[in-house]
Amino acid sequence: MRHAVLSLALLGLAACGRERAEAPDAVPAAEPPAEAPAAATKTLSPEALYFVGRWAADEGMCADPWIITAQELRTPGHVVCRLERIARTEAGAEAQATCTAEAPPAPYRLRFAYAQSAGALLIENGPFADVGLVRCEGGAYPPPTPLAPGQPGALPDDRTPLSEAPAAPDSPQAAATVLERYFGALAKRDFEAAWRLWSEGAPGRPESPSALAPTLAAYDSYNALIGAPGAAEGAAGSVYVRAPVQVYGRLKDGREVHALGSATLRRVNDVPGASAEQRAWRLHELRLDGAER
Template structure:
């Protein structure tokens, strides 16, 4: 019928603006933001083994582990285990349980190491000892008994007490407080270390120069780097204070660390 033809024509004409409007809306609609691929932050975990070896491990996924032993890096893959996570490869077995681990050699043809291996733990908990007095890198072997009673305020022993307080604050992580005992206000950087300790020796003689008094105090530092290796250094702290002259303030007459000079063992 003619009526039906007219209706179809009108519907077709009306549909054209609607389609054009839809196309325009799609063109004006903001593009969906692109999803960036997720990255997993990976951090090396540092261990020290009972035989003294330092091991660094990286676990990039649930299937592999990378081990750094000395200058070599080994790629190991996950293997079946009753507990913990066991990795094998490059003739090595690395078995972790919590924050502890064991390292064992794999003999040819072995899937599980027959050797008992060596226990390894977090580097931050591994003990380290300073060299004995009188040995290279250690304090002087001074067997002179220390004076009993409180130290004379301006004497050498009072200067040594300042160095002891300084390193006690550093060991506890209170580096900003320790910096107040230095004339340059320099704060120790502990980022390279998992732990740091100090031994303070007997002070030398107090010397005078240009209205100031100076004294040297031997220092031995020892601890572990964050990567697990041992750290040893030895040297001295030099302290200065104003001479007891009229007009010198109490703060000027107090011992403060002028310089700390230490050399790393083997450097």
């Protein structure tokens, strides 16, 4: 039933925009066709490629999803469309494509529209029935491999084995675990859980969970490695721990991103009257320097 409701809602959205489908600024998704001079085009920002990802008619079908990159669309039914040219439209986006189904390759003008309230994608005008899809977990591209420790832009090559004993709640290792939870929540786009791991009043704390969403909008996949934390240091009733962070991900246009930086976590010292929440490690500051390649 959910699939039917989504499809009807999205088909209605698309019908309103059919007359506006011509694109004002066509851009290449991969290399431009031979007849289109590269100088006359520009690249869509990764944030604009909202349709990149793994999709299915309903969540129960995510084991065999539609996979859409900036260069290609593949359906569970073995339809393959090469996206040769993508353009913005008022309703969303339109792609000139060459699709192969049960017949020889043929040209199509695929139309994409996104219903923000339903979190669903409509695809029209392909070699398949118009369809409404919901997003599945995981990225459309294989995730990149993180840089090996000791390489430029990677974590230090610290071969000191970590203790396998349970970490005390006030230990630096417990602080690093909170940092792992933070990046794990971001990878799942669970912005509410990630935001709750920031200290209230921290200088880098986003205004709200939704303020974290634009940071991940450009990414197809987003991952992080956490290095060995430093020693705890106290100041004015608080305790701070700094840990190195290595982020690696892939943008929705397929480019890799690698960033290296550090995070500072804070907790209130064990002073009388401090609550359990105040004594818990929370993210205080995060600094990353990234490079695309």
